[in-house]
Amino acid sequence: MTANIAPVVFDGHNDVLLKLYRAGGVGSAETFVSGCAGHVDLPKARGGGLAGGFFAVFVPSAEDGRDMDAEMRQPAYDLPLPVTLDQGEALKVALEQAAILYRLEELGALKICRSVAEIRDCIATGVLAAVFHMEGAEAIGLDLAALETLYRAGLRSLGPVWSRPTAFGEGVPFRFPGDGDTGGGLTDAGKGLVRRCNALGILVDLSHMTMAGFWDVARISTAPLVASHSNAHALCPHARNLTDAQLEAIRDSDGLVGLNFAVAFLREDGRMLDTGLDAMLRHLDHLLDRLGETRVGLGSDFDGATIPSDIGTAAGLPALRRAMTRHGYGDELIEGICHGNWLRVLEKTWGA
Template sequence: MDPKTLPAVFDGHNDVLLRLYRAGGPAAAETFLTGDAGHIDLPKARAGGLGGGFFAVYVPSEGGEDNEEAMAQDSYDLPLPPPEPQDHALTVAMAQVATLERLEELGALKICRSAAEIHISMVEHKLAAILHMEGAEAIDPELITLDVLHGAGLRSLGPVWSRPTIFGEGVPFRFPSDGDTGGGLTDLGVALVRRCNALRIMLDLSHMTMAGFWDVAKHSDAPLVATHSNAHAICPHARNLTDAQLEAIAASDGMVGLNFATAFLRPDGRMIDTGLDDMLRHLDHLLGKLGETRVGLGSDFDGAMIPSAIGSAAGLPALRAAMTAHGYGPQLIERICHGNWLRVLEKTWGH
């Protein structure tokens, strides 16, 4: 299947910047142009019809987070790492932002600050990148860093990854479970939400506790968005969204990006390979609860084990072919691939 004849994919989440940071930061950026062992690089993006996505800035925990073996079990409840100090987190975050800027300098992508810029980049077949932060550890209590990062292009932020921050708590990697695992937003978290609203920075609810989700729903005036989460009704994992949460997202005219991580797809919650049928089950459920204009893709490329039938960004045509075979029409597939992301970003950013 020729990716040039398929609708381009705009992806809700990748961890390319973390992978490049571990490989040397900005100095490793050139490997993205020629190809490497990761899920996303320029040759794989072109082969698979990947038009762009959210490039996450993420600060890894000092002890590491290699949880795949534990998450391959029938049940698990992994302890969360402690909070990261703000000064260390800021240093790591700046290295990853600099890496994204280096990729732009090399002509690999365009850092986009508006839905119009994303559309133009995709038409010109240049990767459209949103600067996103997964966890706000690098941001100070006074939110000065947030304003500076916004000036550098930050347009999307998750207040927490799964470990706690001064802004709130995240869900653990626990199966079976729902997201009712801890506290919600702190007072600083409420202030962060309001400042993000003022700056038109999209808020990502993917890793938040259930309490945090409802706190954002209460205090935010923007559409509710989970960039890389799945349906709890299909896979009862703490990281997945209940039907009540999906209904709140629909009511706000927000959206959800389907996470490709196998542990969040499989009904048994195991981080082992799975087929595309599990992805289609989640898509069916999300479409049923959210409607056809509020579902997209949020792969978690370079951050998780994904189905071998896809393998990397080069394998995205397999998912589009599976959606066609499943009975999704061309208009719906185009919406899922990129149209819905452009819609919610334009509504959130205001331009």
């Protein structure tokens, strides 16, 4: 490990599986090994010191002809929530994306980790560590049978909603200005889902959840509260970002927030336009102030969002490390933000 890429990064969110699914499915997995378009592949990860992270299974909504990026470049916007997905169709797509993850493991590109010990071993040996995550529970039926099966297949993190309604709750729209007080909380089924995730040791991800849903989880969950890829509403009043009251609840549960690299959630004006690393540092400062130094990590949203050009891809992560050093963060704090804090909260959640 060279000084340029130390400490390594364990990242709270990427959409690599969706990218490969759209590029051809399981057959596209080989391109991840050799190098492919987008933010993350194996050469970029090695070049930037990306040691692993949460690989999201995400079932996209049907294309409706909208140009979301163009709308989010406007001074204000309020994109309508997509419709609820059919559970059977969602499960089919989810399994196809999970198959890509298993194929990547078969190719030796990564290891699917079910414990923190396995993640630590991957970091020590230079193997890319992958946590099987689902962004939105559309693929899971009300009987939770799919949850039980997916857990045994390696699922260790679940966001009950993306930015659309499910049988379990509601998601926040892409709205600026706004906050997460946009709809209902968890349904009775959603509360049962959270309780079963707690029992299994599956992390419950609060990113994309309405404010009401957030507080439902806070009341129900016995695990640390975690938002894998969210930012500070006080600095960017976007519906996707977390208020100080929410940050304080996460702090009190000894949880974690992963800094989202998406420019629209970083900029004060909420616009999908490039921004410098200074915006990321402002959000890190605020999160550290509200959460404490052991409860802040990174949740890039690589391959799922427009990120600052100063980083560009996973190969550009050293630029963020250098910026944190110039900003006055010490080595121990940077190591915690880059990976140590994620390992701490996963150990508390998974129990191993």
